[in-house]
Amino acid sequence: MTDLLEPDLCVVGAGAAGLSVAAVAASLGASVVLVEKGAGGGLMGGECLFNGCVPSKSVIAAAAHAHAARTGGPFGVATHEPEVDYAALRDHVRAVIAAIAPNDSVARYRAMGVTVLAEEARFVDARTMEAGAARIRARRFVLATGSRPLVPPIQGLAQTPFLTNETLFDLAERPSRLLVVGAGPIGLELAQAHRRLGAAVTLLSNGPVLPREDREVAGILAAALRAEGVDLRESVEVLGAERAGEGVRLRLRAGEGARQEHIEGSHLLVATGREPTVEGLGLEAAGIAHGPDGIAVDARLRTSNRRVYAIGDCATGGTGGLRFTHAASNHASLVVRDALFRLPAKVDPTTIPRVVYTDPEIAAVGLSEEEAFRKDKRARILRWPVAENDRAQAERSTHGLVKAFVGRDGRVLGCTIAAPHAGELIALWTLAMAKGLKARDIAGIVMPYPTYSELTKRAAVETLRPFATNPWVQRWRRLVRTLG
Ligand SMILES: Cc1cc2nc3c(=O)[nH]c(=O)nc-3n(C[C@H](O)[C@H](O)[C@H](O)COP(=O)(O)OP(=O)(O)OC[C@H]3O[C@@H](n4cnc5c(N)ncnc54)[C@H](O)[C@@H]3O)c2cc1C
Numbered sequence: 001m002t003d004l005l006e007p008d009l010c011v012v013g014a015g016a017a018g019l020s021v022a023a024v025a026a027s028l029g030a031s032v033v034l035v036e037k038g039a040g041g042g043l044m045g046g047e048c049l050f051n052g053c054v055p056s057k058s059v060i061a062a063a064a065h066a067h068a069a070r071t072g073g074p075f076g077v078a079t080h081e082p083e084v085d086y087a088a089l090r091d092h093v094r095a096v097i098a099a100i101a102p103n104d105s106v107a108r109y110r111a112m113g114v115t116v117l118a119e120e121a122r123f124v125d126a127r128t129m130e131a132g133a134a135r136i137r138a139r140r141f142v143l144a145t146g147s148r149p150l151v152p153p154i155q156g157l158a159q160t161p162f163l164t165n166e167t168l169f170d171l172a173e174r175p176s177r178l179l180v181v182g183a184g185p186i187g188l189e190l191a192q193a194h195r196r197l198g199a200a201v202t203l204l205s206n207g208p209v210l211p212r213e214d215r216e217v218a219g220i221l222a223a224a225l226r227a228e229g230v231d232l233r234e235s236v237e238v239l240g241a242e243r244a245g246e247g248v249r250l251r252l253r254a255g256e257g258a259r260q261e262h263i264e265g266s267h268l269l270v271a272t273g274r275e276p277t278v279e280g281l282g283l284e285a286a287g288i289a290h291g292p293d294g295i296a297v298d299a300r301l302r303t304s305n306r307r308v309y310a311i312g313d314c315a316t317g318g319t320g321g322l323r324f325t326h327a328a329s330n331h332a333s334l335v336v337r338d339a340l341f342r343l344p345a346k347v348d349p350t351t352i353p354r355v356v357y358t359d360p361e362i363a364a365v366g367l368s369e370e371e372a373f374r375k376d377k378r379a380r381i382l383r384w385p386v387a388e389n390d391r392a393q394a395e396r397s398t399h400g401l402v403k404a405f406v407g408r409d410g411r412v413l414g415c416t417i418a419a420p421h422a423g424e425l426i427a428l429w430t431l432a433m434a435k436g437l438k439a440r441d442i443a444g445i446v447m448p449y450p451t452y453s454e455l456t457k458r459a460a461v462e463t464l465r466p467f468a469t470n471p472w473v474q475r476w477r478r479l480v481r482t483l484g
């Protein structure tokens, strides 16, 4: 017998995006059905919890300990080459996931009043989904089915053993010689972490490091990786892959006309982007337009079917192509407003920060330098180097800079940072973007000394530099002096 469910909202996928929608909507009194195919095996939480943010940041934390053991010399602390027990590191990663998992559990969501179905959902027509024995005719549907690793069409790759973020964190032994393909956030974070954990690492990319970020800031990161011994090779074409004994061999070419060469490793990590999870959803039956980048949505996250939204990693278009956990949460709050209260709101990608958790950390929000000058020819760049920060000097962590872009009226248009804790520093610039603040609003804040936050203030104070040399200001200063 088929159960007919008629909730206010049916959410498909219990990752960062779907869980946020379900929790907020249920707390506001809406009836919610949440369909997650992994729920039967306890897999609520999606990519971020099991294969993404949480395990990668746990590995990065372990790598920071290993790095500290080698780099205490200038502080007068004896250094040593740390021994890394990769199986114990895997247990650490699993323990962190287990500590967070109860927040996302079926039990917690059922306690909130959400009906959780451990099934795979698919549309059978424009307003009905099927999930196991249930038929769901919801007032609104929210698709939050996420993404998975995009495997590039490299000759022989399919027959060659390779790792992705879905398998790397299950290894019990550290790769001795890791080849990483892709210099986006995943490749960079995991390449540096594994180098610090003692692996020989080669990082290959068909373009530059962080192709979508500021070139100066990306260059600072590239130099830092090379200084730590990562063999970073940008603008390299990977032509083929094959098994070589217990390991792998790649065939490369460093640009048009260059000679082909071979490189071998014990393990290969493919980190060349993501593709949306949309197959089997019955999108055609529901008249929902989609393409290789995902389900097409407008800035209100509506699909071509007026009853259906798509959010998080599976959506494209109005999301600005940003695939982050915090972007997914932002989408969720906008959709709940729109679906439950008809309070439409648009995604504003310029207020969604981007962080890469390397050392130095890279963070950015808003417009890039090029975009800022395209928007306002009289825009200005406010810069402050990390080396001018006393805390950075004390910690001998002096590489990097804050670089903010402001319009002729002083309003913040964007900011990009390479610095320790850049992910924390970007918060204030994000507030400035969201609220239309001027750099002088930030310049006026008192920051505690000695903190990295002073970098933010010092960059913002640069906005006042023309003021200092303004003839009227100088005239006023001279006048005040004559008054005694
Ligand atoms: C290695 C790595 C590190 C990352 N680090 C960060 C970071 O530090 N910070 C950050 O902000 N972002 C990070 N991200 C990105 C972040 O993980 C994603 O943006 C986020 O997880 C997307 O959430 P989502 O809910 O859209 O999708 P997912 O988390 O992928 O969830 C989708 C869910 O839908 C379910 N599903 C799919 N199809 C169906 C169906 N037909 N029926 C039922 N259920 C279905 C899946 O089982 C899954 O549970 C990282 C990603 C990776 C890979």
Ligand SMILES: NC(=O)c1ccc[n+]([C@@H]2O[C@H](COP(=O)([O-])OP(=O)(O)OC[C@H]3O[C@@H](n4cnc5c(N)ncnc54)[C@H](O)[C@@H]3O)[C@@H](O)[C@H]2O)c1
Residues within 6 Å of the ligand: 152, 153, 154, 181, 182, 183, 184, 185, 186, 187, 189, 204, 205, 206, 207, 208, 209, 210, 211, 236, 237, 238, 271, 272, 273, 274, 322, 323, 324, 354, 355, 356, 357
């Ligand atoms: N810190 C974070 O917030 C974080 C961390 C990891 C992942 N993520 C998210 O996950 C998503 C995926 O990250 P990603 O790093 O896999 O993808 P990406 O799309 O950001 O970068 C892919 C990289 O692979 C390279 N590449 C692509 N095809 C190649 C090929 N055939 N040969 C060589 N190089 C090739 C590209 O030039 C690029 O450097 C991102 O959208 C990001 O938002 C976020």
